[in-house]
Amino acid sequence: MNQTWRLWLVILFLIPALSISRGSLGEGKYRVLFDAGHAESAGRHADWIIDDDIPEPMPKNPKSPEEWSGGISSWGYDLYKTGRCEVESTDKPLTFLNSHNPQDLSKFDVLILCEPNKDFDPSERQAIIAFVKEGGGLFLVADHFGSDRNNDGIDSTGIFDKLEKETGIHFQGKGERNASLKGGHSTSNFCSFTDREDNPIFQGPFGAVRKAYLNGFGTIRTLKNFNGTVQGHVWMNGSTQGEQDIIFVTSRLGQGKIAALSDSSPADDGTTRTPGKQLYNGWHAAGAQNNSLILNTTDFLAKHGKE
Numbered sequence: 001m002n003q004t005w006r007l008w009l010v011i012l013f014l015i016p017a018l019s020i021s022r023g024s025l026g027e028g029k030y031r032v033l034f035d036a037g038h039a040e041s042a043g044r045h046a047d048w049i050i051d052d053d054i055p056e057p058m059p060k061n062p063k064s065p066e067e068w069s070g071g072i073s074s075w076g077y078d079l080y081k082t083g084r085c086e087v088e089s090t091d092k093p094l095t096f097l098n099s100h101n102p103q104d105l106s107k108f109d110v111l112i113l114c115e116p117n118k119d120f121d122p123s124e125r126q127a128i129i130a131f132v133k134e135g136g137g138l139f140l141v142a143d144h145f146g147s148d149r150n151n152d153g154i155d156s157t158g159i160f161d162k163l164e165k166e167t168g169i170h171f172q173g174k175g176e177r178n179a180s181l182k183g184g185h186s187t188s189n190f191c192s193f194t195d196r197e198d199n200p201i202f203q204g205p206f207g208a209v210r211k212a213y214l215n216g217f218g219t220i221r222t223l224k225n226f227n228g229t230v231q232g233h234v235w236m237n238g239s240t241q242g243e244q245d246i247i248f249v250t251s252r253l254g255q256g257k258i259a260a261l262s263d264s265s266p267a268d269d270g271t272t273r274t275p276g277k278q279l280y281n282g283w284h285a286a287g288a289q290n291n292s293l294i295l296n297t298t299d300f301l302a303k304h305g306k307e
Contacts, residue, residue, distance in 0.1 A: 029084040030109035030302040034076065037091035038116035038159075041071075043149030047272040047279060048114040048141075048264060050076030055088045055103060066271055071279050072114055074269035078206070078295055085302075094120070096127035096134075105131040109302040114141040115156045115264040117149045129166050133254030137301025140260040141267055142171045144218035145179035157218060160260070168227025168251045169260045171220055178219040178236065178245055185214045186288065187237040187247060194233065200303070201233070201250075201259075204296030212247060213288035215280065217263035220246040227251050248293070259297045266290035 040048040051057035051068040057076060062068055065077035079085040090103045094111075098104045105111060105127060120128070132138050140163075142156040149155070157171035157179070164170045172179035188211045194202035202209045212234055222230045222243045230251035232241065239245035251258045261267075267290075270281030283291045 029086075031086045031088070031107065032076075032079060032110045032112060032298060032302070033103065033105070033108040034072070034087065034089045034112045034114065035094065035116065036089040037093070037118075038113075038120065039118040039150045039152075040114055040116055041274070042117045044276060044278055046115060046117075046149055046264070047071035047274055047277050048267070050087060050089055052273075054091050057087065057089070065269060069271075069273035071272050071277070072267045072269060073271060074283050074291070075112075075267055075294060075298075078291065079298060094124040094127045096130045105136060106134075108136070110137040110139060110298055112139045112141070112298070113160075114139075114267055115143050115147070116159055117147075117155060118152065119154050119159050120162075125162060129163065129253070132166075132256035132258060135255040137256060137298075138167075138258045139298060139301055140167075140169065140258065141264050142218060142260070142262055143264045144181060144216055144262075145171075145173050145176075156264075164223055165226045166253055167258050167260070168223045168230035169220060169249055169258065170223050171260075171262060172218050172244075176221075181217055181219075183215065185217065185237065187212055187214075187234060189235040189237050189239060189241070191231075191233050191241060200300045201293070201296045204292070205299055206295035207289060207292035209289045209293045209296065211288045212266065212290060212293060213282065213285035214247065214263040215265040215282060217247070217265065219244065220249055220260060220262045222246065222249060227253065229253075250297075257301050259301060261294070261297075267294055 036049045049070040050073050051070050057068045065074040076087040095101045096105045145157050147155045232246040232249050234248035236245045249260050265282040269283040270279045
């Protein structure tokens with residue numbers, strides 16, 4: 001057997017070994033990875049982790065979200081308590097198809113990036129995009145422009161906008177329209193198709209979504225010239241349903257799906273055991289269904305195929 005054929009046999013053998021192991025938990029089950037390695041807890045008003053214990057939140061079998069220490073512990077706990085979802089966190093560099101990394105993205109169905117304040121290395125951005133193209137789900141949660149909580153010169157809007165040529169999603173920045181808005185804002189300005197009974201996000205397994213509530217937020221602009229699949233779903237109250245003033249969007253890339261939310265306060269459950277933090281409960285905001293929106297979206301991102 002010549003060298004060329006040997007090489008092809010090695011490649012064919014390695015592809016199944018390195019390929020994405022999603023679905024290994026069984027039919028209908030999935031794994032979600034929360035990034036905790038890019039200053040998600042920087043600043044007084046942020047603690048965007050599910051728990052201080054990494055990679056697995058402790059205790060392993062909590063009875064309530066308060067048993068996990070983190071400002072988004074309810075997000076992780078509500079997924080966990082379904083019995084069909086494993087949640088982990090990572091504070092290590094993100095990789096894709098790296099057999100030396102026990103938390104390589106290929107081992108997960110969904111990657112959640114909740115307001116990172118430290119930029120991703122170029123290799124990490126490449127890993128994130130490769131993960132999505134190969135069928136992964138990516139959830140981007142930003143905050144308003146200027147929310148540079150660790151004063152390193154970049155915030156979540158700038159970090160995510162380095163992905164916009166692939167995602168088609170632009171978080172408004174310096175000098176741009178509605179990039180930084182103060183105070184509370186309720187909106188039911190949803191795209192009309194959200195009322196369909198089979199809509200997986202707005203009529204999903206975690207409940208119907210009729211209103212979203214934000215507090216100190218930015219907005220999103222869609223870039224269909226970069227990604228023609230990008231679609232706005234929720235706009236600011238009173239805004240035209242166009243390419244600007246968007247609160248929540250989705251897009252597709254390769255075999256995977258992306259969702260983006262322009263404010264971190266809907267994910268904030270108001271709990272943390274970290275001294276000096278001041279959080280607010282947007283997860284259960286009165287009259288809104290922020291939790292259902294976020295949980296349904298996570299479930300939507302985890303499901304592969306055309307749904």
